Amino acid sequence: MNLARFPRQRYTPAPTPLVRLSRLTDLLGGPTIYLKRDDLTGLTGGGNKTRKLEFLVAEALAMGADTLITVGAVQSNHCRLTLAAAVAEGLKCRLVIEQRVANSYTPDASGNNFLFNLLGVEAISVVDAGADLNAAMEAIAADLVADGRRGYIIPGGGSNPLGALGYVACADEILAQGFEMGVAFDQVVCASGSAGTHAGLLAGFTAACFDAPVTGINVRRPRVEQEANVHALAVATAALMDAPAPPREAVLALDDWVGPGYSLPTPEMFEAVRLLARVEGVLLDPVYTGKAMAGLIGLIRRKHFTVNENVLFVHTGGSPALFAYKDAFGHQDRATA
Numbered sequence: 387m388n389l390a391r392f393p394r395q396r397y398t399p400a401p402t403p404l405v406r407l408s409r410l411t412d413l414l415g416g417p418t419i420y421l422k423r424d425d426l427t428g429l430t431g432g433g434n435k436t437r438k439l440e441f442l443v444a445e446a447l448a449m450g451a452d453t454l455i456t457v458g459a460v461q462s463n464h465c466r467l468t469l470a471a472a473v474a475e476g477l478k479c480r481l482v483i484e485q486r487v488a489n490s491y492t493p494d495a496s497g498n499n500f501l502f503n504l505l506g507v508e509a510i511s512v513v514d515a516g517a518d519l520n521a522a523m524e525a526i527a528a529d530l531v532a533d534g535r536r537g538y539i540i541p542g543g544g545s546n547p548l549g550a551l552g553y554v555a556c557a558d559e560i561l562a563q564g565f566e567m568g569v570a571f572d573q574v575v576c577a578s579g580s581a582g583t584h585a586g587l588l589a590g591f592t593a594a595c596f597d598a599p600v601t602g603i604n605v606r607r608p609r610v611e612q613e614a615n616v617h618a619l620a621v622a623t624a625a626l627m628d629a630p631a632p633p634r635e636a637v638l639a640l641d642d643w644v645g646p647g648y649s650l651p652t653p654e655m656f657e658a659v660r661l662l663a664r665v666e667g668v669l670l671d672p673v674y675t676g677k678a679m680a681g682l683i684g685l686i687r688r689k690h691f692t693v694n695e696n697v698l699f700v701h702t703g704g705s706p707a708l709f710a711y712k713d714a715f716g717h718q719d720r721a722t723a
């Protein structure tokens with residue numbers, strides 16, 4: 387895709403690694419599993435939001451903003467990375483934190499919350515689930531205007547068509563790397579949350595005439611709702627870059643691994659996080675990639691793939707959140723004397 391006409395602040399100096407997970411592949415006895423290491427993107431701690439912020443922050447700078455405003459959950463990777471981008475650009479950052487789980491905000495929590503403070507967030511406003519998040523961000527922007535400042539509002543997860551271009555760029559990168567390695571990917575699997583990653587990949591692959599199925603593993607929403615969100619964003623992203631829109635049938639977002647709800651642990655998530663740590667030395671996170679990997683493992687056990695397929699899992703980051711879940715992992719991870 388010709389994305390060069392969209393201004394971009396580059397935060398990751400080179401393509402992220404794309405590696406074959408031989409030990410995991412052998413252990414599961416299924417398809418050959420490859421990992422796109424988008425946990426190794428630039429900005430503090432890395433992760434998928436960095437790619438979206440490359441385009442969003444470029445627009446913020448072009449508009450003369452001095453402050454980034456965004457929203458996320460109590461352990462939001464997106465808030466951490468938006469703040470990191472603000473630091474990189476010499477901007478301020480204000481966050482709206484949504485308590486998707488009642489009373490889940492603790493000011494001295496570890497993980498990403500600790501990093502919000504370490505990275506020097508200017509202000510955090512905490513709201514309850516169901517609050518009007520756009521109104522909360524607009525109110526902050528209005529306060530800034532009253533002080534002679536200018537805010538730039540970034541939607542949750544950075545998931546609008548401009549942000550999703552980051553995953554169009556990633557789709558191009560994946561195809562180029564597969565070509566270099568001599569590997570044709572038959573299937574792609576990723577976590578599906580605010581939908582920018584899933585939609586951007588679909589829009590990018592469609593534009594490149596690459597039609598391997600992209601299976602999203604939901605972390606929050608029921609399947610029908612998530613598939614509609616992903617499709618709408620993929621269509622809008624394709625329109626922004628004047629490319630053909632992915633058809634509705636191309637959108638698959640499974641909700642079998644959400645468990646009791648967003649950010650709430652499941653046995654399958656614990657299994658997946660432990661397995662990747664112990665077999666490949668790769669850290670996943672409890673909220674997104676742990677559940678998405680549980681989905682990949684579950685699909686392999688259901689014989690969703692044939693053994694000779696090449697399946698690419700997109701690692702979208704999130705490991706800083708692991709440290710906020712230390713107690714949930716419990717004593718099972720302690721070495722015995």
Ligand SMILES: *Cc1c(COP(=O)(O)O)cnc(C)c1O
Binds near residue numbers: 434578674675704
């Ligand atoms: C935000 C996030 C996702 C989900 O990506 P979306 O583009 O919001 O669907 C997946 N993994 C991690 C680690 C994230 O922080």
